[in-house]
Amino acid sequence: MNTAICRLLGIEVPLFQGGMAWLATWELASAVSEAGALGQIGAGNAPPEWVRQQIRKMKETTDRPFGVNIMLMSPHVKEVVQVVVEERVPVVTTGAGNPGVYMEAFRSSGAKVIPVIPSVALAKRLERLGVDAVIAEGTESGGHVGELTTMAIVPQVVDAVDLPVIAAGGIGDGRGMAAALALGAEAVQIGTRFVCAEECIAHPRYKDAIMTADDRATVITGRTTGHPVRAIRNKLTREFEAAEKRGATVEELEALGAGRYPAAAIYGDVERGTILAGQIAGMVKEIMPARDIIDQIVAEAHAMIGKLETLTGLRVGD
Numbered sequence: 001m002n003t004a005i006c007r008l009l010g011i012e013v014p015l016f017q018g019g020m021a022w023l024a025t026w027e028l029a030s031a032v033s034e035a036g037a038l039g040q041i042g043a044g045n046a047p048p049e050w051v052r053q054q055i056r057k058m059k060e061t062t063d064r065p066f067g068v069n070i071m072l073m074s075p076h077v078k079e080v081v082q083v084v085v086e087e088r089v090p091v092v093t094t095g096a097g098n099p100g101v102y103m104e105a106f107r108s109s110g111a112k113v114i115p116v117i118p119s120v121a122l123a124k125r126l127e128r129l130g131v132d133a134v135i136a137e138g139t140e141s142g143g144h145v146g147e148l149t150t151m152a153i154v155p156q157v158v159d160a161v162d163l164p165v166i167a168a169g170g171i172g173d174g175r176g177m178a179a180a181l182a183l184g185a186e187a188v189q190i191g192t193r194f195v196c197a198e199e200c201i202a203h204p205r206y207k208d209a210i211m212t213a214d215d216r217a218t219v220i221t222g223r224t225t226g227h228p229v230r231a232i233r234n235k236l237t238r239e240f241e242a243a244e245k246r247g248a249t250v251e252e253l254e255a256l257g258a259g260r261y262p263a264a265a266i267y268g269d270v271e272r273g274t275i276l277a278g279q280i281a282g283m284v285k286e287i288m289p290a291r292d293i294i295d296q297i298v299a300e301a302h303a304m305i306g307k308l309e310t311l312t313g314l315r316v317g318d
Contacts, residue, residue, distance in 0.1 A: 001298065005133060005164045005186040009091060009112060010065050012036030013298055015177070016135070016166060017290070018191025019069020019093055020143070020276070021045065022265045023202050026057040031199040031290035033064035038091060040067040048079035055087045065090050067114075072097030085109040093135060096144060098122070100129045116168070118146030118153070120160045133164040135189055140170030142192050142278040145220060145230050151183070158184035172280035174300020178308070181301075190297075192278040197290040203268035206275060209234075213281035222257070225250050229257075232275040236260055 003014045015037040017029065021044025029039030039062075041054045051068065058066055068089045070080055073096040081102050084092055088109050092099075095116040099106070106113050112132040117123045123134050136157040138150025146153075150169040158165050167180035168189035180188045194200060196207050209232055219233045221240040231237055236256075243253060257274065264273025288296075 001301070003164075003181075003186040005166060008132060008164060009038060011038050013294060014181075014187035015294060015297065016040060016067070016093070016168075016187060016189040017194050018168070018189055019043070019067065019095075020191050020195070021071065022262050023195060023200055024069065025201055026054045026061065027201060028194060028197055028199045028290060029066055030058055030061040031197065032194070032294065033058075033062045033066045035291040035294045036064075037294050038065060038067055040069050040091075040093060042069050043074065043080050044071055045074045045076065046080075047076055048083045051080050052083045052087060055083070055089060059087075067091030067093055069093045069095060070099075071095050072099060081105055084111070098126065098129075099131075100126075103129055103131075114166065117157070118148065120153075120156050123157045123161050123163075127161045127163055131163070133166060133186070134161065135166040135168050136185070137189070138167075138169030139220075139230070140279040141168055142218070142230050142276040142281075145169075145228055150180075154180065154183040154185055170279050172278075172283045174297045174302070175304050176280070177297055177301040178304040181305075192281055193284055193293060193297075194290065195277070196284050196287045197293055198287055199290050202265050205268035205270045206265050207287060209264075209270045209275050210277050210281045210284050211286065213277065213284075215279075215282040217281055218277055218279055222253065224248075225253050229274070229276070230278065232277050232281065234273075234275060235271045236274060 013036040017032040017039050019040040019042040021042045024042030029041050032039030043051050085105050092111045093114045114133045116135040116137050136153045139145045154167045164186040166187045167185035171188045172193045177188050195202050217232050218230050220228050220230050222228045224244050260274040263269040264275045
């Protein structure tokens with residue numbers, strides 16, 4: 001699977017591990033990069049020195065390409081960008097905004113810049129700014145979500161820009177990878193599946209909540225705040241839904257959700273914590289090493305592509 005994104009970044013597998021705040025630490029990212037895919041450190045709202053420590057630990061444990069995901073709404077974003085530039089991180093992905101103001105700094109360090117985008121309009125705007133690729137993320141993903149599904153947004157972005165497109169949202173196995181490639185994507189980004197990697201530091205109860213989820217386990221809250229979030233339904237999401245229904249203010253809702261993600265992800269409060277997960281949570285049934293997850297996804301994708309070749313009588317590329 002030597003796609004354009006593999007050649008651009010020097011990776012062997014066209015797969016990004018999602019830059020999940022709190023959970024995408026060097027332990028997981030290093031294991032993913034060592035397996036030939038792109039491991040990412042999730043900066044989230046973390047302070048710059050934490051990000052620097054993570055990057056340096058990453059460099060100690062792998063010489064493979066890796067990335068840092070920067071959330072542009074972070075209160076520390078300027079300082080984190082400076083750390084990423086100083087440490088010469090090879091790949092930067094961004095979310096929750098437009099990275100245009102930081103492009104010159106990223107370019108000065110030689111970083112490849114790949115923003116997450118929820119729409120064709122933003123993809124076009126960022127292409128004009130000179131980004132290297134875009135991650136088209138559908139609403140099936142965990143965490144902050146847009147409105148378009150992956151099946152809808154990926155081919156439209158592929159048609160709209162002359163850039164490699166990475167598909168994200170609702171992809172958890174090789175069938176999803178094969179489907180994304182069929183839609184024109186050059187790679188996939190996967191988050192929820194890697195929460196249940198052995199190397200992920202998520203609390204065991206958080207992992208169990210994902211592995212026991214079914215197809216309708218997730219719900220979107222926060223639409224009235226302008227920052228909708230997908231998570232597994234629990235006491236907190238029901239309280240949040242009730243608050244939104246009665247017309248709670250944005251300030252009240254933000255106070256209700258404050259600190260609830262690490263409460264679940266790190267400390268294991270799966271009743272009143274936020275269990276961020278995508279709609280593929282119902283497909284995740286076991287904890288495995290990151291390398292085994294990647295090998296399984298690639299094998300499944302090859303098998304599915306072979307099945308399609310058999311059905312059509314054509315080989316891929318004909």
